[in-house]
Amino acid sequence: MKAAVVLFPGLNRDRDMIAALTKITGETPALVWHKDGDIPNVDLIVIPGGFSYGDYLRAGAIAARSPLMQVIRERAAAGVRVLGVCNGFQILTEAQLLPGVLMRNASLRFVCREVKLEVVNAATDFTRGYTQGQIIRCPVAHHDGNYFADAETLATIEGNGQVAFRYAQGTNPNGAINDIAGILNTKKNVLGLMPHPENLIEAAHGGSDGRALFEALTTLAA
Amino acid sequence: MTFDNHLAITPQLVADHGLKPDEYDKIIQLIGRTPTYTELGIFSAMWNEHCSYKSSKKWLKTLPTTGPRVIQGPGENAGVVDIGDGQALVFKMESHNHPSFIEPYQGAATGVGGILRDVFTMGARPVAAMNALRFGDPSHEKTRHLVSGVVAGVGGYGNSFGVPTVGGEVEFDERYSGNILVNAFAAGLADTDKIFYSKAEGVGQPVVYLGAKTGRDGVGGATMASAEFGDDIEEKRPTVQVGDPFTEKRLLEACLELMQTGAVIAIQDMGAAGLTCSAVEMGAKGDLGIELDLDMVPVREDAMTPYEMMLSESQERMLMVLHPEKEAAARAVFEKWELDFATVGKTTNDLRFRVLWKGETVADLPIKDLGDEAPEYDRPWVAPKVPAPLASDDIPQMDVADALLRLLDSANSSSRRWVYEQYDTLIQGNGLQLPGGDAGVIRVEGHPTKALAFSSDVTPRYCEADAYEGGKQAVAECWRNLTATGAEPIALTDNLNFGNPERPEIMGQFVHAIKGIGEACRALEFPIVSGNVSLYNETNGRGILPTPTIGGVGLIPDASKMARIGFAAPDEAIVLFGAPDWWGTHLGQSIYLRDIFDRRDGTPPKVDLAHEKKVGDLVRILIRDGVATAVHDLSSGGLALGLAEMAMASGIGATVNQLDGGDPIPQFFGEDQGRYLVTMSRDNLERFYEEVYPYAGVFAPWIGVTGGTSLKLGEARPVEITELKTAYESWFPNYMKGEVA
Numbered sequence: 001m002k003a004a005v006v007l008f009p010g011l012n013r014d015r016d017m018i019a020a021l022t023k024i025t026g027e028t029p030a031l032v033w034h035k036d037g038d039i040p041n042v043d044l045i046v047i048p049g050g051f052s053y054g055d056y057l058r059a060g061a062i063a064a065r066s067p068l069m070q071v072i073r074e075r076a077a078a079g080v081r082v083l084g085v086c087n088g089f090q091i092l093t094e095a096q097l098l099p100g101v102l103m104r105n106a107s108l109r110f111v112c113r114e115v116k117l118e119v120v121n122a123a124t125d126f127t128r129g130y131t132q133g134q135i136i137r138c139p140v141a142h143h144d145g146n147y148f149a150d151a152e153t154l155a156t157i158e159g160n161g162q163v164a165f166r167y168a169q170g171t172n173p174n175g176a177i178n179d180i181a182g183i184l185n186t187k188k189n190v191l192g193l194m195p196h197p198e199n200l201i202e203a204a205h206g207g208s209d210g211r212a213l214f215e216a217l218t219t220l221a222a
Numbered sequence: 223m224t225f226d227n228h229l230a231i232t233p234q235l236v237a238d239h240g241l242k243p244d245e246y247d248k249i250i251q252l253i254g255r256t257p258t259y260t261e262l263g264i265f266s267a268m269w270n271e272h273c274s275y276k277s278s279k280k281w282l283k284t285l286p287t288t289g290p291r292v293i294q295g296p297g298e299n300a301g302v303v304d305i306g307d308g309q310a311l312v313f314k315m316e317s318h319n320h321p322s323f324i325e326p327y328q329g330a331a332t333g334v335g336g337i338l339r340d341v342f343t344m345g346a347r348p349v350a351a352m353n354a355l356r357f358g359d360p361s362h363e364k365t366r367h368l369v370s371g372v373v374a375g376v377g378g379y380g381n382s383f384g385v386p387t388v389g390g391e392v393e394f395d396e397r398y399s400g401n402i403l404v405n406a407f408a409a410g411l412a413d414t415d416k417i418f419y420s421k422a423e424g425v426g427q428p429v430v431y432l433g434a435k436t437g438r439d440g441v442g443g444a445t446m447a448s449a450e451f452g453d454d455i456e457e458k459r460p461t462v463q464v465g466d467p468f469t470e471k472r473l474l475e476a477c478l479e480l481m482q483t484g485a486v487i488a489i490q491d492m493g494a495a496g497l498t499c500s501a502v503e504m505g506a507k508g509d510l511g512i513e514l515d516l517d518m519v520p521v522r523e524d525a526m527t528p529y530e531m532m533l534s535e536s537q538e539r540m541l542m543v544l545h546p547e548k549e550a551a552a553r554a555v556f557e558k559w560e561l562d563f564a565t566v567g568k569t570t571n572d573l574r575f576r577v578l579w580k581g582e583t584v585a586d587l588p589i590k591d592l593g594d595e596a597p598e599y600d601r602p603w604v605a606p607k608v609p610a611p612l613a614s615d616d617i618p619q620m621d622v623a624d625a626l627l628r629l630l631d632s633a634n635s636s637s638r639r640w641v642y643e644q645y646d647t648l649i650q651g652n653g654l655q656l657p658g659g660d661a662g663v664i665r666v667e668g669h670p671t672k673a674l675a676f677s678s679d680v681t682p683r684y685c686e687a688d689a690y691e692g693g694k695q696a697v698a699e700c701w702r703n704l705t706a707t708g709a710e711p712i713a714l715t716d717n718l719n720f721g722n723p724e725r726p727e728i729m730g731q732f733v734h735a736i737k738g739i740g741e742a743c744r745a746l747e748f749p750i751v752s753g754n755v756s757l758y759n760e761t762n763g764r765g766i767l768p769t770p771t772i773g774g775v776g777l778i779p780d781a782s783k784m785a786r787i788g789f790a791a792p793d794e795a796i797v798l799f800g801a802p803d804w805w806g807t808h809l810g811q812s813i814y815l816r817d818i819f820d821r822r823d824g825t826p827p828k829v830d831l832a833h834e835k836k837v838g839d840l841v842r843i844l845i846r847d848g849v850a851t852a853v854h855d856l857s858s859g860g861l862a863l864g865l866a867e868m869a870m871a872s873g874i875g876a877t878v879n880q881l882d883g884g885d886p887i888p889q890f891f892g893e894d895q896g897r898y899l900v901t902m903s904r905d906n907l908e909r910f911y912e913e914v915y916p917y918a919g920v921f922a923p924w925i926g927v928t929g930g931t932s933l934k935l936g937e938a939r940p941v942e943i944t945e946l947k948t949a950y951e952s953w954f955p956n957y958m959k960g961e962v963a
Contacts, residue, residue: 009472012383012471012649016650019651051384051468055382055468056468110644111643111644112642112643112644112646139648141646143381198651
């Protein structure tokens with residue numbers, strides 16, 4: 001499995017993501033600087049977390065308009081898996097590769113803590129390492145994770161199995177509608193999620209519930 | 223707007239620059255003429271308390287700053303210590319008190335930005351941050367707003383930059399109502415052979431300006447920070463800088479990338495007094511002159527005067543001296559990160575600090591004298607009066623369980639979760655112990671076993687009662703917190719926050735605190751490698767509690783042999799290491815007296831440094847041998863609070879004995895120093911008492927057993943852990959919601 005990690009200035013969980021991919025897949029991902037203009041042929045494109053362009057204007061808004069996003073849009077249309085975590089998720093919604101928006105947390109404060117997630121759709125390339133309905137631990141760290149979509153969009157994504165993860169057991173940290181923590185596109189090859197599975201992959205992290213997501217991706221066919 | 227560099231220098235103008243008449247006379251004597259307006263600004267920037275340490279230097283020199291692991295002590299952007307394997311830890315703590323009171327979000331944010339810059343200026347990638355925050359009376363009208371703004375500002379900057387916050391302190395006392403304290407700590411990792419310093423070398427080398435553009439923000443900030451506050455405080459808002467963590471993150475990556483190219487001869491971040499201080503320091507350290515051409519400085523606003531450019535404290539800027547043949551490569555790195563890169567001057571051999579603007583020489587000063595000849599004062603001081611000890615028959619009584627619950631639900635002993643959940647504590651993926659324990663611990667990425675521990679400590683109420691003992695205690699508690707994780711404490715940074723040094727009683731507190739700190743550092747072999755002094759923390763003549771914050775670092779060779787505060791298992795023995803007779807009875811200056819009975823009397827507990835070292839060294843051995851299964855240092859709130867924290871962290875209860883015939887209050891709430899709670903299995907307990915205890919020379923009574931779902935202290939009623947937790951987690955969120963004062 002070949003992966004590429006996309007780097008926009010201001011992203012800061014790139015090193016965490018690169019470490020997780022390297023430790024779990026056994027291969028160092030290709031690094032793509034936003035001005036490179038192209039992305040090598042890979043099976044997985046990852047947009048990691050952070051504060052691209054300082055979250056100025058709106059979280060993810062400026063990166064979403066980068067020329068490199070057109071390349072990602074084309075690859076996604078061609079079936080390449082795209083994973084966006086935290087700011088990566090925000091960028092994917094801003095680029096309209098995923099439906100809905102991520103508003104400021106209901107508390108209006110940044111929140112860093114561990115939450116519980118329910119695996120709502122375990123039948124995707126990203127989530128097949130989990131069982132349907134499984135409850136996992138996962139940390140969050142964000143200021144703008146309050147997922148929102150209008151009623152019609154919400155009905156569609158719920159009906160299509162596009163909700164991948166939901167905050168469980170009353171741990172919704174940001175006021176997201178329907179407790180939505182992660183969503184897929186209609187083709188299920190693009191996943192965006194606010195929590196950070198890359199920060200819970202080994203004993204030193206106090207648990208490894210995030211590992212199965214990366215392990216599932218390891219066996220992606222080229 | 224016209225700029226008159228030859229403005230008449232009136233006594234009022236001199237005073238407005240924070241310079242005393244005799245200091246101004248010294249300037250005239252040094253340069254042999256009346257200074258220009260820009261020169262007056264430069265002198266005021268270099269000679270204010272914040273930059274020159276003129277009141278504190280004499281005493282700072284007495285502190286121990288060397289040791290086998292010290293690579294760089296005070297005097298550079300940050301201190302550097304050797305952590306083995308060719309790696310170094312670069313760290314410092316610095317205050318941003320005055321700006322944070324005036325504009326809490328930006329003041330705190332730029333405090334974090336400044337300390338991070340100090341660390342990566344030396345070539346280190348920041349891996350850990352802490353912050354020690356002190357606010358006024360919770361019921362003061364401004365306190366809630368200040369807490370909210372400062373915490374958001376610390377988080378806003380650090381989270382965006384991408385450094386984990388691993389620990390810190392938050393404390394309330396009415397003495398900070400007019401002067402809050404924001405002390406920011408940062409640490410970074412570098413290779414020992416790739417540390418960058420500020421000493422310029424070589425004549426005719428390009429002086430390069432990097433980072434963000436220069437604006438009018440922060441003009442005169444360092445001078446503002448060297449004066450007391452009065453009622454005109456709101457007018458000082460324009461002297462607070464505005465932070466841009468996005469630029470700082472790019473500056474970090476660009477600097478580290480640039481340092482790889484071998485282009486950097488010297489580097490200095492532009493902090494207090496911006497361009498002035500950084501240029502003078504680089505030149506003076508290298509025995510070189512510096513010539514700056516202000517027409518080349520990237521500016522954010524039109525028509526900036528040379529005076530403003532020299533005194534601007536715009537953030538996210540650096541000054542470097544580069545190898546000329548590598549200038550093009552260096553420029554390419556900065557263009558990649560879309561940061562300004564401008565050659566603004568050169569080094570010279572005439573030892574002058576010359577500033578050109580529009581073809582005019584607006585300043586021409588002897589560069590060495592700007593720093594070396596800064597005034598140095600031996601300010602008069604009087605020994606602080608130490609209060610009378612608390613009489614043993616003057617102990618207010620209360621039910622032990624009720625008192626514990628009351629403290630857990632109080633401003634100063636409650637959980638700080640509301641604060642630290644606004645900080646990214648997980649980023650970089652190396653955190654082994656997050657905020658809430660004795661010390662924050664991170665593993666050293668790339669090393670199979672090594673980890674680093676961090677703790678920030680001081681007990682200002684002790685320092686107020688006895689600055690000498692309080693100074694000792696701050697160092698000892700930091701050393702103890704690091705030791706409690708199993709770490710070897712290796713070095714510290716100090717952030718000395720005091721009132722107006724021109725008052726002999728405040729100067730006396732400062733002197734005594736330094737003496738105590740120095741003695742503790744020497745006894746515990748715990749050198750000071752960097753630091754910062756913040757004086758004039760007074761409003762309308764009333765000073766803060768003396769607050770010498772100590773930020774310490776420790777080294778854990780094998781993180782699999784690390785201790786945490788949570789009880790590890792039920793049915794383990796609880797042993798009180800370092801206990802005096804009656805296990806501890808010292809209630810003078812305790813939080814039991816202060817936070818329940820509003821009494822601030824008695825002497826603070828004394829620190830016996832030899833005892834401290836002996837007990838700590840024993841506890842560390844037990845951790846590293848795998849005998850100690852959980853460890854917690856005892857400090858404010860004594861045995862009761864320590865046991866409650868261990869129970870809450872694990873969900874495992876405990877039953878603890880009470881000594882017959884004694885008053886349980888001092889036993890459970892006394893704050894005697896040099897004590898640890900340690901748990902061990904029953905088997906190890908037996909072996910410990912047979913094989914180790916007879917030779918240890920440390921009193922370590924077995925005081926209780928872990929297990930169950932409640933905490934039972936002596937004869938008091940058992941309290942369920944759920945009830946402890948409810949109390950512990952209530953105060954902060956309720957206070958911020960406005961539900962409690």
